[in-house]
Amino acid sequence: MDDKISPTGKLADASKIGLLHEQIKRLLGIFLKRFVKTSVIVAHTDVTQVPFDVVYHFLPDDKLVVGLPCRGYIADHQDEIGVETEKKLYRTARNFYLKIVSKIIDKFPFSDTTLQDIAFINPRMKTKIVSDSVTKLATRFPQAIGCESTSELLDQFTEYQLLSPDDLPTFDQDISSFWGEMAEVDDIFNDKKRFNILSNLAKAFLVLPNSNADCERAFSIIKKDIHRIQI
Known part of the structure; x- marks a missing residue:
């Protein structure tokens, strides 16, 4: 679709x-x-x-x-x-x-530390987020980065924060596209992607729904099906 x-x-x-x-x-x-x-x-x-x-x-x-x-x-x-x-x-x-x-x-969850830390995926917030935000997220949700090192994750996030906007993918409101491009940035010194761990962490949170609209739509469909079965 x-x-x-x-x-x-x-x-x-x-x-x-x-x-x-x-x-x-x-x-x-x-x-x-x-x-x-x-x-x-x-x-x-x-x-x-x-x-x-x-x-x-x-x-x-x-x-x-x-x-x-x-x-x-x-x-x-x-x-x-x-x-x-x-x-x-x-x-x-x-x-x-x-x-x-x-x-x-x-x-409203103003004091929710996890929500504050997740803001790292917003490119406009990259210099405002403290470095340990990503390591706290990785520690709380270890499946987000698998067996990768949190210290290497921190290194990648620090390097990302130091980059100028000219060295980053263009960001035009679509965060998913931004991190999709970040995941493809090559590391010229190693045979791997430059921000592979950081982008994996970002993409793990990007799958979270923006609202409960899809859930409500699914429940509505189920209720209609149940009603038809009962009839």
Whole structure:
């Protein structure tokens, strides 16, 4: 079956597991910016540590994100709405954002060290990931590299981190293709691939599903089959 192409021209089914930790932080930042002052958010390197529930960190009512249609309606019906109703609207919106952000921080895996370490497969994160991330993954999931040496894995990852973007395969959102090309890079000093262990580790995590959509689709098919059998 051919890969689906999204409206942006990207592969819809391309693995994004290496982007997951970055994306959940981005999502949290998006919600924070709707009701918290930007200066407060950027003052914290860890977005989960932003003191979002402090009153004087809130955006004023006229800057709170409630949507342009809502703003337009308020402006056009100011006399009908009244000051108190308008203030109640802003309080309700702000309380909604507070609950959403609290839920995201409580439920999302921001502190999951394995998820943080898997981010090494994202080429944009290569200089931001500590070197022992790959060895921790290999130790926890030894089947990912088989009998290969973790010290050699660390050497390959360190060498990968030191390479300039010009010396690496082109990365255009498709992480799977990037590591497929990395696996084929020759080592000019040895008769083997230069990043064979590192690329094997990356590919082991690239097979992880991006969502539970495929599982849900399978269960749906099974339920339909069971229903037909019962009939």
